[in-house]
Amino acid sequence: xxxxxxxxxxxxxxxxxxxxxxxxxxxxxxxxxxxxxxxxxxxxxxxxxxxxxxxxxxxxxxxxxxxxxxxxxxxxxxxxxxxxxxxxxxxxxxxxxxxxxxxxxxxxxxxxxxxxxxxxxxxxxxxxxxxxxxxxxxxxxxxxxxxxxxxxxxxxxxxxxxxxxxxxxxxxxxxxxxxxxxxxxxxxxxxxxxxxxxxxxxxxxxxxxxxxxxxxxxxxxxxxxxxxxxxxxxxxxxxxxxxxxxxxxxxxxxxxxxxxxxxxxxxxxxxxxxxxx
Amino acid sequence: xxxxxxxxxxxxxxxxxxxxxxxxxxxxxxxxxxxxxxxxxxxxxxxxxxxxxxxxxxxxxxxxxxxxxxxxxxxxxxxxxxxxxxxxxxxxxxxxxxxxxxxxxxxxxxxxxxxxxxxxxxxxxxxxxxxxxxxxxxxxxxxxxxxxxxxxxxxxxxxxxxxxxxxxxxxxxxxxxxxxxxxxxxxxxxxxxxxxxxxxxxxxxxxxxxxxxxxxxxxxxxxxxxxxxxxxxxxxxxxxxxxxxxxxxxxxxxxxxxxxxxxxxxxxxxxxxxxxxxxxxxxx
Numbered sequence: 142x143x144x145x146x147x148x149x150x151x152x153x154x155x156x157x158x159x160x161x162x163x164x165x166x167x168x169x170x171x172x173x174x175x176x177x178x179x180x181x182x183x184x185x186x187x188x189x190x191x192x193x194x195x196x197x198x199x200x201x202x203x204x205x206x207x208x209x210x211x212x213x214x215x216x217x218x219x220x221x222x223x224x225x226x227x228x229x230x231x232x233x234x235x236x237x238x239x240x241x242x243x244x245x246x247x248x249x250x251x252x253x254x255x256x257x258x259x260x261x262x263x264x265x266x267x268x269x270x271x272x273x274x275x276x277x278x279x280x281x282x283x284x285x286x287x288x289x290x291x292x293x294x295x296x297x298x299x300x301x302x303x304x305x306x307x308x309x310x311x312x313x314x315x316x317x318x319x320x321x322x323x324x325x326x327x328x329x330x331x332x333x334x335x336x337x338x339x340x341x342x343x344x345x346x347x348x349x350x351x352x353x354x355x356x357x358x359x360x361x362x363x364x365x366x367x368x369x370x371x372x373x374x375x376x377x378x379x380x381x382x383x384x385x386x387x388x389x390x391x392x393x394x395x396x397x398x399x400x401x402x403x404x405x406x407x408x409x410x411x412x413x414x415x416x417x418x
Numbered sequence: 419x420x421x422x423x424x425x426x427x428x429x430x431x432x433x434x435x436x437x438x439x440x441x442x443x444x445x446x447x448x449x450x451x452x453x454x455x456x457x458x459x460x461x462x463x464x465x466x467x468x469x470x471x472x473x474x475x476x477x478x479x480x481x482x483x484x485x486x487x488x489x490x491x492x493x494x495x496x497x498x499x500x501x502x503x504x505x506x507x508x509x510x511x512x513x514x515x516x517x518x519x520x521x522x523x524x525x526x527x528x529x530x531x532x533x534x535x536x537x538x539x540x541x542x543x544x545x546x547x548x549x550x551x552x553x554x555x556x557x558x559x560x561x562x563x564x565x566x567x568x569x570x571x572x573x574x575x576x577x578x579x580x581x582x583x584x585x586x587x588x589x590x591x592x593x594x595x596x597x598x599x600x601x602x603x604x605x606x607x608x609x610x611x612x613x614x615x616x617x618x619x620x621x622x623x624x625x626x627x628x629x630x631x632x633x634x635x636x637x638x639x640x641x642x643x644x645x646x647x648x649x650x651x652x653x654x655x656x657x658x659x660x661x662x663x664x665x666x667x668x669x670x671x672x673x674x675x676x677x678x679x680x681x682x683x684x685x686x687x688x689x690x691x692x693x694x695x696x697x698x699x700x701x702x
Contacts, residue, residue: 217592257589261588261589263590274590278590279594324589328592331593
């Protein structure tokens, strides 16, 4: 009922988002093939191909500079904002190529939400305004819809009980961990189909991190989640699949317990056992 | 040996800090002189009639500068109508939309314009507005002052928008919000106090200008009833009165100077107050 209050979905008929997707049973959210990305003359990603399954947590690990954030940001076309970036290859979201000429990047970003490393709630807005800003600035006017979506998003982000009595307080009055959950609520409010997370807990203390991880495990029932993390224990704890990137290449992508116990590649084993990186 | 060396280092250090202190003091001294002189010569002239009456004919004692005070504010308002939209929108373009090469050209042009002597602005506006409109007017004066504001406001707006962390722009883009709405509702809102500060400083900078008004607003001994008529302004009135042979007009010139300086001071204090309430998010 709500998708049409936002923008039209991608132009050439993607599957209707409101249809509930069957649980992970082989359904693919992103199909990435032959992805190459350059920044200027620097090639940052080389020939990456993989399929990211629906309603599961896929973790991206690898040493700094291996291209994991670059990969993540190609999934919602954030590289469009960097003039020097060049993306080649195909990334389909439920069968629709995100980089086709007739695809509007802003529509892609409404379907593929993102949470960043540093909590970044808008400093001039209240807690409530932060959650609803994506709806309001995308043209949703119905007050009760906005209100309802705000409460639901805050509940999904496990923040409602902590903020329900001060929804009109400035967002910066929250702690770092609360701010990050606010950013998750903000991303959820426009009802994306996918949630991308770029090291969402790396700026948080262990308790706040545990809350975020718990939240991710709950969200994967309804969302496809792709998370970049520096923390291998975190990848092992929360992800169903893990991709190991090294020097811009995808070394291995497999079930998480295989990657950590019996990887196919020597490089992966060396990395997950802490021999380098 | 070591202690001798140590002592020499201490002496060098105190010489340098004494020199710095001296130079810093030299900055304050002229301001103190200006204020002291203006208060001494001008304060006694600031009575009720100064603010409420028109100038008396030359040679007569008394009268005031009501028309010049209102005229100055009128001209500043007209100038803001020209300078604020062009300056702010131009600054937004540079910070949010522009391509690097074109931006470099605009910045260079703005810096050159900043260095154009104010009397040249007066002459330019005389040619492009006064001559075609067949007369001096408040419009022309406001235009000349407004043109002076543009480069100042463009650069401060661009700088203030540059202080808004890219994290916020990215967060907004990731929500699928269109670019122009991000600029309007998020970036500008985050930087609005900084931009207002820039505007106030630009107003303070042009409030005391006489040269751009001489061939545009011209000045007026009485009220101007229409914006298409010549209009009086405090700096013009100071210029006229200070050249005058009559002691009473000289006295009023001092009073008007004091009013202008007080205006500049209060604008600067206003800027400080705004800057103080500026949220911590603007420090990168």
